[in-house]
Amino acid sequence: MEGIFQNEIIKQILAKYRRIWAIGHAQSVLGWDMEVNMPKEGILERSVAQGELSVLSQEFLLKPDFVELVEKAKGIEDLNEYERGIVRVLDRSIRISKAFPPEFLRERSEVTSQATKAWEEAKKDDDYSKFEPWLDKIIDLAKRAAEYLGYEKEPYDALLDLFEEGLTTREVERMFEKLEKDLKPLLEKIMEEGKVPQSHILEKEKYEREQMERVNIWILQKFGFPLGVRARLDVSAHPFTTEFGIRDVRITTRYEGYDFRRTILSTVHEFGHALYELQQDDRFMFSPIAGGVSLGVHESQSRFWENIIGRSREFAELIYPILKENLPFMSGYTPEDVYLYFNIVRPDYIRTEADVVTYNFHILLRFKLERIMVSEEVKAKDLPELWNEEMERLLGIRPKTYREGILQDIHWAHGTIGYFPTYSIGTLLAAQLYYHVKRDIPDFEERIAKGDFEPIKAWLRERIHRWGSIYSPKELIKKAIGEDLNPEYFVKWVKERYL
Amino acid sequence: MEGIFQNEIIKQILAKYRRIWAIGHAQSVLGWDMEVNMPKEGILERSVAQGELSVLSQEFLLKPDFVELVEKAKGIEDLNEYERGIVRVLDRSIRISKAFPPEFLRERSEVTSQATKAWEEAKKDDDYSKFEPWLDKIIDLAKRAAEYLGYEKEPYDALLDLFEEGLTTREVERMFEKLEKDLKPLLEKIMEEGKVPQSHILEKEKYEREQMERVNIWILQKFGFPLGVRARLDVSAHPFTTEFGIRDVRITTRYEGYDFRRTILSTVHEFGHALYELQQDDRFMFSPIAGGVSLGVHESQSRFWENIIGRSREFAELIYPILKENLPFMSGYTPEDVYLYFNIVRPDYIRTEADVVTYNFHILLRFKLERIMVSEEVKAKDLPELWNEEMERLLGIRPKTYREGILQDIHWAHGTIGYFPTYSIGTLLAAQLYYHVKRDIPDFEERIAKGDFEPIKAWLRERIHRWGSIYSPKELIKKAIGEDLNPEYFVKWVKERYL
Known part of the structure; x- marks a missing residue:
């Protein structure tokens, strides 16, 4: 050091x-x-x-x-x-x-561990009443957490800052106002124009785990992921990335046996997280500035690889031969089919399966609910109706079960309130980074088509990865691209990609 | 509790x-x-x-x-x-x-961790010079450890006690004197009589990893090993058992692609270790009396399953059908072939592949070397020659590579000096336990043939496993079988099995 x-x-x-x-x-x-x-x-x-x-x-x-x-x-x-x-x-x-006083931490740990069990039961049986009393307790804990932490304007500020250093409710509100205004008409237009489909027959095609393992490993090798040297790929129920240091970073994926896009895009997504950790400055080892600076910036890296690269036409062309080699049914499809299949846009109930365009509406909904949970006298029993109304207003669909509505995510059962907005920050920042990368690497798309990711990785390393947690998220973004987070880039990207 | x-x-x-x-x-x-x-x-x-x-x-x-x-x-x-x-x-x-001062522990932990990787390289390349400087460091650490611990007669006493509570150099010396005296002529007689072969054509047969994985899993299931529930089987360079508690016990094996006896017997061996941990009293959880009491007693459990059960004629009969199902070449062989193949007696270089009769000579050699390492001014560079001389004296063969000589074991790389004698203690105690089990389960061999291991597991649980570390090793043995460790049982067992 x-x-x-x-x-x-x-x-x-x-x-x-x-x-x-x-x-x-x-x-x-x-x-x-x-x-x-x-x-x-x-x-x-x-x-x-x-x-x-x-x-x-x-x-x-x-x-x-x-x-x-x-x-x-x-x-x-x-x-x-x-x-x-x-x-x-x-x-x-x-x-x-x-x-946080130790008694509070103990109480929270007990409540959330029981709430998680209750949530599992409730989701399994589609019975909200089993989770409702626990959610009331969790709302109460979140309010008390905000009081312990302190805030300037409103309690939700304190919770946001826990997950994204320095982020305020007002900033998130403005971000979503802008998005809602621009994205709602855009979504309608995308659906009308039909340049990308609302479903694709490839969603139904089945695969063997070994086939997709070979594909995922091929992709990771193309990306230069140091498997066996500084990295691993494993399998878990919910894909995630974890780092044990700068030189041992592990990602997981899952194999559901159908809809192969999911395992590929989740592998590509986790690769983006992993690359952020792997490209840290080696001299930060064992220090608190090693590691990505915030959830939002981390998510910008995973979304960059998933949305900007993984969903590009050039990436579909790049992986088409290896798909064809491993999936017999692929001989009936073209690279363009793969591209369209990866870019389906369709309002649907489940956040984790949402497309790039509708995704942010899922987060907006959760942000609105979380904010009133900790600010107003809203009870858990009112939330399903609020959820469904907001879903209908934003995406024009109304959940028929709790399972496809308020019970879908584990986050609240875990007591994590204030986390969801970081997903949108990541999604928006990824698009913004794309336009900045393009200035320095004008042949960005050609590089993807050739499988030449080194200049892109070098750009991300120099601008973002190597700095670890030295700067606050906002400072880092400013230093990296010379401006603040701006949702307009994402809107522009959606227009160019989907219209 | x-x-x-x-x-x-x-x-x-x-x-x-x-x-x-x-x-x-x-x-x-x-x-x-x-x-x-x-x-x-x-x-x-x-x-x-x-x-x-x-x-x-x-x-x-x-x-x-x-x-x-x-x-x-x-x-x-x-x-x-x-x-x-x-x-x-x-x-x-x-x-x-x-x-031990904290600086010493930190030094030892860092040295051994890196020495282990150096040993792997050295062994892979058959290049002793890559390991030699590390071994000097480790000898130095062992000498310092003995001084820190203190001892009555000689430094090696202090190291022995670390691995086998209360064991002295004098006791080990006497044990090996007895063994050398009885076993050397026995070995010659076994080789002359030829009741068991010195080699078998099955040693050369090749297999695919997946085939032997299925066989190992079948055997472990017959034994009632709770795979996925409280246990795992994985792969590592050197098979071992580890316990994270009473309810998560993991063994490893290796697949070399030929000589399938090795992967089977190592799996059976590690199962014996694992069973000791799994059959602890649940009420010992989180306490210092959970876990096997000593390495010698632990090894008696693994050797019991490997030698007494795994090398029996009845076990060969039990596994013959599953071998035949998975290994196409097996149709050319009989269960008796499997039995003979598992019981080859042949002086050879590698301890972990040694037969039951020559095994203790390998330990005797290491005991002699370790004793002089910590007592005399011997350097790592002198050890290969000493190793080879002793090997020639005891078994009449001289290693031609480091890999089949001094680089074969991981133990010294781990910094463990004083550990090897516990293997012989385990081997001898396993035979002694056998004669005691037979008194209570006279149809012991028939049970093996039927794959009915429950009464044997229950006997081991009641006499040994459930007591964890409550009693010292010597007390536990006395309580379990009413007498002290006695090498004569082993000599008797070798006579009965091989003459």
Whole structure:
């Protein structure tokens, strides 16, 4: 770490931080193993171990001598940008950790673990009444969390900041106002014009797991994903990315046996997350500035690879031969079919299966509900009706079951309120990045067609990845592209792609 | 845990022990992942994390309030046997941990983690020079460890006790004197009489990994191994067993593509280890008495399944149909061929592939080398020659490569010196247990032929497994079979089986 960390106080902080880093490394390995490998009855011992490690990590973060060093570092004038990043990240973690009394954390952990079980039951039986009392408790916990954290304007600000440093309700509101105004008529026009289909026969084609494994590995190799060297691809119920450090980053996918677009695009999506972690500056290793800066910026990377690259016509052409080689039914289809199949636009109930155009409406709906949950005297029993009305207003469809409505996501059962907007931030930022990449790499599409991703990866590394968490999300975006997040780029991209 | 832990001091100890348990759980998961999954460049971050966790665990074990509670508990008269077990195990751990300064532990953890990777390279390339400098470091670490621990007669005593509580160099020496005296002439006689062959054509038959995976899984299911529920079978360079608790126990095997006996017997061997962990008393969960008591007793369980059951004529009959189903070449062979093939006796280079009769000579060789490593001024560069000389004296053969000589085992790379003798203890104890099992289950062999392992598993559970680490190894053996470890049973068993 010679070279970038020079200040003595910072060096002391980093020496003490190593065990917090090590506990985090262990927590990540345990979490990954739980989703990928763990035999089912291992859950009791694994949960206890994870609980103990959380408490331990928190204790080390809040140890008086550690907090004092960070306080001291805040007063030092001549820190370099790396060192200032260390102080910003740790100060924020300490502030958040300190905010919650241990009794509150214990209560939240108990409520959410029971709420998750209740949600599973409720979803299985399509019976909202089983989840409703738990959701009331979770709303109450979220309100209290906001009070503990403090806020300037409204409680939801405090929750947003937890997931996206510095993000405010007002900013999200403005973003969605703009999107709703521009995107609603656009969606209607897309449906009318029919340049992309509302369904495709390829959705129904079945595949064997081994076939799609070969395809996914081929794609990841084209991307230069360092499988076996610094990375892995595994299988889990819900695809995710996890990093154990800069040199061991793992993604998962799933194989449902039909609708092969889902496994490809989820693999490409997780690759985008993984690349952000893999392309960090090696000198950040073991420090708190290693790792992506926020959920929104992280999601911009996954969406960039999924939407901008993975859904492009050139990508469909690139992967067509390997699809044909592995999926016998492909001989009846053209690369253009693959492209159209990857770009279906169709209002539907389930967020995780939504197309690129309707996706943001799903998030807008959740944002509206979450905001009133923590600001107004709204009860869980009123929420399904609010959900359905908003769905009808935005997408013209009304869920007939709770399962395809308010019970579809696990987030609220986990107690995470304020997280959803980061998905839209990522989606919008991905499109914005695209127009900036194009300025520097005018033959962007030709590169995709040739499978030459190195210049694109280098661009992302230089502008975003290598900086880890040094800068706040807003600063990073400004430094990377010289302007703030702007939803207009996404609207422009939708027009160009779908009209 | 109600019921078995009543004493208030013990309850306080166990509450504090939970985080030590959790760190141990994490260390095991990290270790398993390193051997089974980790992309190769993950090693640096993994080593640092393991080093930090070791130090952390040590710190919690040696915290004054914890040590004081254990000291207090040592003075309590009316503890039950479970509670006394807790005190014995923790007192021993504290004594051992206190002996090592934290810097030493950190150094050892980092050195061995990197030495392991160096050993893999060295073995792959048959290039001892890649491992030699690491082995010197490891010998130095072992000598320092012995000094830190203290000993009465010679440094090697201190290392032996680490792996087999209470075992001394003198005892091991006597055991091997007896064995060498009886087994050398026996081996010559076995070779002369030729009742079992010195080689078998089945050694050369090739298989596909998928074929043997199916066979191994079939065998494990016959044994009642709870795959996916409380257990896993994976692949690693060197087969091993690890437990993350009582309900998540994992074994590994390897597939070399020929000589299928090796993958079967290693799977059966590791199953024996796993069963010991799986059949613990559930009430020991999260406590220091959960887990097998010593390496020697553990090895007696794996050897019991490998040698007594896996190499029996009845086991060959039991698995013959599934072998025939999966290995096309098997139609040219009989169950008796399988039995003979599993019982080849032939002096050879590789310990892990050694037959039951020559196996102990491999251990004797390592015992002699380890003893001089830590007692005399011997350097890593002298060891290959010493190895080869001793091999020639004991088995009449001389290794032509490092791979079939000194580089064959992973143990020294792991920094484990003093471990090997526990293999012979296990081998001898397995034969001794066999004669005791036979008294209670006279139709032992018929049960194997029928694939009915429940009474055998129940016997092992009642006599050995369920007691975890409550008793010291010597006490446990005495309680289980009413006598001490005695090498004569093994000699008797070899005579009956091979002459």
